[in-house]
Amino acid sequence: MKRFGLKKVFSIAIIIAFLLGANQMSSTAAENRIFNDMPHTGNVFADMEKQIDYFKEDGNIRSDIAVRTLKMHISGVALFQKQGQTDKVIKQMQSFKRLLDNQKSSGGISGIAHDVLNTYTQYAIGKINGSFNSDNVMKHIKHLSVDIGPREAGSEGERAGAEYIESVLKSYGYETKIEEAPRSNRVELILKVLSDNNKKLPLRAVSGAPQTTGDGITGNIYHAGAGQPSDFTAAARGKVALIQNGGITAGAKVQNAMAAGAIGVLIYDNQDRFTLPSVSLGSVRPNIPVATITKKDGEAFVSQLSKGNIEVQLSIKTLTNQKTVNVIAVKKPKGIENPEIYYIGSHLDSVAFAPGANDDASGTSTLMELARIFKDYDGDKELRFAAFGGEELGFVGSKYHIGNLSEDEVKRTKVQFQMDMTGTAWVPASQLFINTVDGKSNLVSQSTHQAAEKLDINKDLLPVHMLSRSDHVPFHEKGVPSALFIWMEPGTPPGGANIEPYYHSLEDKIEHVSPERVQLTGDVVFKAISDLIGFQENGGNNEEASLKDAS
Ligand code: BES
Ligand code: ZN
Numbered sequence: 001m002k003r004f005g006l007k008k009v010f011s012i013a014i015i016i017a018f019l020l021g022a023n024q025m026s027s028t029a030a031e032n033r034i035f036n037d038m039p040h041t042g043n044v045f046a047d048m049e050k051q052i053d054y055f056k057e058d059g060n061i062r063s064d065i066a067v068r069t070l071k072m073h074i075s076g077v078a079l080f081q082k083q084g085q086t087d088k089v090i091k092q093m094q095s096f097k098r099l100l101d102n103q104k105s106s107g108g109i110s111g112i113a114h115d116v117l118n119t120y121t122q123y124a125i126g127k128i129n130g131s132f133n134s135d136n137v138m139k140h141i142k143h144l145s146v147d148i149g150p151r152e153a154g155s156e157g158e159r160a161g162a163e164y165i166e167s168v169l170k171s172y173g174y175e176t177k178i179e180e181a182p183r184s185n186r187v188e189l190i191l192k193v194l195s196d197n198n199k200k201l202p203l204r205a206v207s208g209a210p211q212t213t214g215d216g217i218t219g220n221i222y223h224a225g226a227g228q229p230s231d232f233t234a235a236a237r238g239k240v241a242l243i244q245n246g247g248i249t250a251g252a253k254v255q256n257a258m259a260a261g262a263i264g265v266l267i268y269d270n271q272d273r274f275t276l277p278s279v280s281l282g283s284v285r286p287n288i289p290v291a292t293i294t295k296k297d298g299e300a301f302v303s304q305l306s307k308g309n310i311e312v313q314l315s316i317k318t319l320t321n322q323k324t325v326n327v328i329a330v331k332k333p334k335g336i337e338n339p340e341i342y343y344i345g346s347h348l349d350s351v352a353f354a355p356g357a358n359d360d361a362s363g364t365s366t367l368m369e370l371a372r373i374f375k376d377y378d379g380d381k382e383l384r385f386a387a388f389g390g391e392e393l394g395f396v397g398s399k400y401h402i403g404n405l406s407e408d409e410v411k412r413t414k415v416q417f418q419m420d421m422t423g424t425a426w427v428p429a430s431q432l433f434i435n436t437v438d439g440k441s442n443l444v445s446q447s448t449h450q451a452a453e454k455l456d457i458n459k460d461l462l463p464v465h466m467l468s469r470s471d472h473v474p475f476h477e478k479g480v481p482s483a484l485f486i487w488m489e490p491g492t493p494p495g496g497a498n499i500e501p502y503y504h505s506l507e508d509k510i511e512h513v514s515p516e517r518v519q520l521t522g523d524v525v526f527k528a529i530s531d532l533i534g535f536q537e538n539g540g541n542n543e544e545a546s547l548k549d550a551s
Contacts, residue, residue: 037425038116038514044127044547045078048120055113066108070117073099081547086128093121094456101458111490115430115461122457122523123516127547131373131537132522134515137423140168140365144348145357145510152352153390153397154186154322161348161364162325165387168368172375174329174385181400183324183390187316189352190216191266191291194311196304201297202353202506204276205316206250206267209290216315217264217289223305224262227253237261240312242301245277245292246270251284258286264314265290268298274505276353289316294506324349324390326397329371331383339382341409342533343416343480344370344525345398345471347391350508357510359503360391363419363485366522373526374535381533382412388471391420398471402478415443415532416482417525418472423518425511426500428489432462432521435484437476439466439494444483444528451527457520466494485525487517 036054039047052070055061061070073096080088097118104114126132144151144161151157162178170176193199205211222239225231226247241257245267257265265288269277277292291314304310327348333339346363350356364387371385390396402410434445441449445464452462465488472482489498502508529535 036427037512038120038427038516040425040515042548044120044124044516045074045081048074048117051116051120055109055116060110060113062108066103070099070103070109090125090128093125096121097456097458112428112430115490116427118458118461119430119514119516119520122455123519124547126519126523130519130523130526132369132519132526134369134519134522136372137362137365137369137518137522138510138513138515140368141357141361141510141513144361144364145355145508149355150353151348151350151356152186153324153349153393154183154319155188155352158325158349158389162327162387162389165327165348165364165368166329169327169329169371169385172329172371174331174371174375176327176329179326179328179397179401179404180323181326181390181397183322183393183396186319186322187211188319189291190313190315191293192313194218194313195309201293202276203266203291203293203314204278206279206281206290206292208281208284209254209265209286209288211316211318212289212314213317216313216317218311218313219263221266221301221305221310221312222262223302224253224257224260227256227267229256229259232256232260232262234260238263240264240266240314242266242268242298244268244270244298245279249282250279250290251282254281254286254288254290255284258288262288264288266298266301266312266314267292268301269293269295271295274502274507276506289314291316324393324397326389326401327387328401329385331374331377333380333382334378336380338408338412339380341382341384341413342529343384343386343413343475343482344419344529345386345388345416345475346419347389347397347471348387349389349392349397351392351504353506354504354508355506355510357508357513358421358424358500359508360420361510362421362423362513362518366419366422366518366525369522370526370529373537374529377533377535379534381414383533386471391471395471395474398474402474410478410480413475413478413480415447416472416475416480417444417529418470418475418482418484419521419525420470420484421486421499421503422521423513423515424487424500424502425514425517426502429487429499431460431488431490432517432524433465433467433486433488433492434462435465435467435470435472435486436482437466437468437473439464442481442483443532444481447528447532448483448524451524451531454531455523455527457524461520462524463490465492467497469497485521487521
């Protein structure tokens with residue numbers, strides 16, 4: 001009896017603890033969900049159902065009835081898909097879009113829920129019907145952002161990216177070239193862990209501290225806690241001091257490290273964030289190099305130190321005579337003098353240390369896939385695909401390219417479509433904004449809206465907006481109708497840019513890119529340009545594409 005009683009009390013306690021815990025979890029999950037990414041498992045119908053649950057939790061879907069209605073429709077479509085009845089899948093997806101419109105106007109679902117579920121639907125239709133295949137885009141994004149990684153203008157990464165893009169475009173039969181545009185001096189930052197396969201870590205130079213000479217400094221790491229005088233012993237001499245940010249000033253930490261004979265300082269962050277911490281030395285002017293690193297990397301050093309020495313090399317130096325690179329691929333019409341020119345652009349560079357998956361491997365890879373499906377075009381227009389370098393420095397590559405065009409070429413240039421950040425997975429960025437420099441509609445936005453209508457894509461999903469900030473600007477300045485395609489939050493004010501928190505950070509990773517949004521971007525831009533240049537497909541050439549990811 002007694003034992004039973006105890007057991008009972010114990011299990012009730014567990015149940016209460018579980019309920020409290022679960023409750024806590026679901027409330028934080030609900031608060032954060034709106035900042036989450038669209039689920040992508042490769043099964044579009046399962047992803048939609050999951051997204052519907054999230055929208056119910058965060059209030060973007062208001063009633064259980066709306067949830068049930070939407071899910072019922074999706075499971076019906078999924079069944080047709082399983083039975084291989086593709087025509088019925090398409091038809092049902094089209095009626096699902098009407099259902100979403102109705103749910104939105106009756107207030108059952110929010111605008112964002114409408115847009116996101118609509119995009120999943122459009123993805124499924126595009127994957128079955130279209131020529132543009134987002135699977136190919138994702139493979140290019142992986143190569144650029146994971147295998148190659150950061151592609152800062154002038155760096156080896158940018159060059160490697162350019163060579164990859166050129167080889168792909170060449171393989172489609174385009175005439176290609178790499179242009180080299182001069183860029184300003186570049187501060188090259190290298191932190192190499194010599195005792196760990198020369199692994200390179202991201203770092204930020206702290207201003208006020210000197211650059212290094214030769215190959216930089218090499219030494220073992222000395223863990224110096226928060227950098228108080230008492231954190232240093234004689235063993236710090238000749239080593240690189242690893243100090244946690246916070247508490248005393250960075251200036252004091254560095255002074256204490258110098259007094260102990262350290263040859264350099266690495267300050268690691270004391271909070272998790274997407275960027276490298278920026279610290280100030282105040283009036284302290286050290287004679288040893290100082291850089292900051294992430295919390296994760298700093299803590300990894302601390303834990304590895306318990307197993308043995310860590311040897312690092314730190315180099316901070318200014319490089320002169322830097323060149324950033326453009327990749328240009330051209331398809332000229334046969335036997336036509338002075339044809340009209342149609343540009344599709346993107347930028348291949350990233351900011352330093354950012355993988356640049358959405359900004360702008362996504363746009364560059366969208367460009368490559370467009371080049372693939374236009375490769376057999378034999379109409380009377382000239383097509384140019386331009387992946388520019390140095391965009392992040394102020395459109396250095398595109399300005400250089402345009403500056404070298406003849407007046408006649410500029411005159412013959414009819415449009416420029418700039419693909420930049422074509423697929424964030426961040427849920428709130430639910431609309432594909434067509435950004436012109438003056439905020440007015442032009443040939444790019446008009447042709448895209450006409451294409452959307454033909455594809456039964458709601459025009460509301462494609463607002464015309466005023467925004468500069470990419471390579472469409474130099475084209476606009478030469479009088480060429482141009483626009484930048486980027487996913488942003490509905491209601492973003494003119495000139496504003498409400499975008500994902502991963503922008504220009506270490507978190508701009510492929511995990512945060514949505515193949516669904518890439519597919520919609522590619523489908524609508526492909527249709528718009530096809531209609532402008534009179535491209536007729538000889539039947540769909542998308543046999544290998546299916547609703548399942550090719551992997
Ligand atoms: N992809 C961005 C532009 C962008 C950012 C568009 C946010 C919409 C929202 C681009 O690569 C970029 O960062 N551009 C620079 C341009 C600057 C150096 C002139 C920017 O906006 O800071
Ligand atoms: Zn960009």
